[in-house]
Amino acid sequence: MRQPASPRAILEALVGFPTVSRDSNLDLIDWVEDYLAGFGVQARRVYNAEGNKAALYANVGPEVEGGVILSGHTDVVPVDGQAWDTDPFSVVEKDGRLYGRGTCDMKGFDALALAAVPLALERGVRRPLQIALSYDEEVGCVGAPPMIERMVTDAGLPRAAAVVVGEPSMMKPVSGHKGGTGFHIHVKGYEVHSSLMHTGVNAIMFGAKLIEWANRMNAENQARQPAPQDAIFTPPWTTVHVGTISGGTAHNITAKDCRFGLDFRCVPSEDLAEWEARMRKQIARIEAQMQAIHPDTGITAERYFSVPPLKPEQDGPAEALVRRLTGANQADVVSYGTEAGQFQERDYSAIICGPGNIAQAHQPNEYLSLEQFKAGEKFISALVDNLCN
Numbered sequence: 001m002r003q004p005a006s007p008r009a010i011l012e013a014l015v016g017f018p019t020v021s022r023d024s025n026l027d028l029i030d031w032v033e034d035y036l037a038g039f040g041v042q043a044r045r046v047y048n049a050e051g052n053k054a055a056l057y058a059n060v061g062p063e064v065e066g067g068v069i070l071s072g073h074t075d076v077v078p079v080d081g082q083a084w085d086t087d088p089f090s091v092v093e094k095d096g097r098l099y100g101r102g103t104c105d106m107k108g109f110d111a112l113a114l115a116a117v118p119l120a121l122e123r124g125v126r127r128p129l130q131i132a133l134s135y136d137e138e139v140g141c142v143g144a145p146p147m148i149e150r151m152v153t154d155a156g157l158p159r160a161a162a163v164v165v166g167e168p169s170m171m172k173p174v175s176g177h178k179g180g181t182g183f184h185i186h187v188k189g190y191e192v193h194s195s196l197m198h199t200g201v202n203a204i205m206f207g208a209k210l211i212e213w214a215n216r217m218n219a220e221n222q223a224r225q226p227a228p229q230d231a232i233f234t235p236p237w238t239t240v241h242v243g244t245i246s247g248g249t250a251h252n253i254t255a256k257d258c259r260f261g262l263d264f265r266c267v268p269s270e271d272l273a274e275w276e277a278r279m280r281k282q283i284a285r286i287e288a289q290m291q292a293i294h295p296d297t298g299i300t301a302e303r304y305f306s307v308p309p310l311k312p313e314q315d316g317p318a319e320a321l322v323r324r325l326t327g328a329n330q331a332d333v334v335s336y337g338t339e340a341g342q343f344q345e346r347d348y349s350a351i352i353c354g355p356g357n358i359a360q361a362h363q364p365n366e367y368l369s370l371e372q373f374k375a376g377e378k379f380i381s382a383l384v385d386n387l388c389n
Contacts, residue, residue: 140305
């Protein structure tokens with residue numbers, strides 16, 4: 001059996017793998033699998049359709065129910081165009097901070113989870129510690145559901161009592177977040193000279209009608225009194241957002257194409273499917289106007305991600321566990337999405353708790369403070385002790 005590595009050494013190894021979501025994560029997965037094997041722990045992989053990425057899960061300790069899953073993602077956002085003062089794929093310590101891409105979001109927690117493996121074996125946990133590492137969280141949480149499905153159906157994996165998703169929360173428990181779904185919108189118009197624009201279909205101008213619908217929905221949502229369970233969110237209403245747009249050929253040609261992204265961040269009292277239905281109803285109205293001018297036009301909306309909300313659980317075992325270990329009197333909620341809602345969707349009790357400040361995520365010179373990393377170590381040690389009881 002190998003000698004345990006420090007959380008810091010594990011973090012340095014993980015950050016050294018440039019697992020930007022557009023690239024493969026298999027080198028990191030190879031490393032983790034070898035690390036676990038060194039302690040006699042067998043890992044299971046769940047590949048994506050292309051076979052160039054994989055999630056990984058493992059059971060550490062006895063094969064009995066009632067354990068705890070430590071869940072993290074292995075991918076990071078790009079560093080392209082960001083002004084870094086250090087090599088983003090090397091951990092650099094400076095002024096009490098550990099700089100590097102993913103130190104905060106969320107390889108810091110991944111390192112702590114892996115460092116817990118020899119602790120669990122050494123202390124003799126009576127309920128298992130389970131590790132779950134996903135891919136492609138940063139592009140819509142698309143890698144976790146196949147992994148969770150395999151974990152649910154794997155006869156050799158005992159059912160865990162709680163899931164701790166280690167997104168950066170300053171080591172405070174987070175029991176709820178909004179759901180989200182996003183669409184690639186393509187408006188196909190009909191080109192004519194702009195002097196005869198009434199005979200053409202300007203994809204940009206008709207696309208703007210859908211964007212204006214989004215603006216109107218935001219105004220209506222904000223004006224409404226929020227449901228009691230939504231009032232704790234910031235903001236306490238569903239938001240509809242367009243962040244990128246492109247289209248057109250020239251100023252004197254009606255635009256043939258317009259493309260933009262449209263996404264929803266949905267409060268827990270509302271349903272993502274209902275918002276999608278409302279959007280598609282609006283698209284149908286606009287499309288009818290376009291096709292009345294020229295039949296060879298239309299709008300497509302391709303969903304590229306859908307993340308369920310994390311709903312605060314009444315007396316949930318995950319929240320009770322994390323509050324007990326952290327000493328927190330209550331749990332917070334956040335507006336960003338995580339994989340916690342996907343675990344909850346499969347009837348796991350889930351909570352978010354991890355080191356670092358979400359404000360550092362995706363930023364140039366991303367960092368995790370040493371204070372937060374140490375707080376994470378203390379939490380993991382207490383969690384392992386809890387599993388020994």
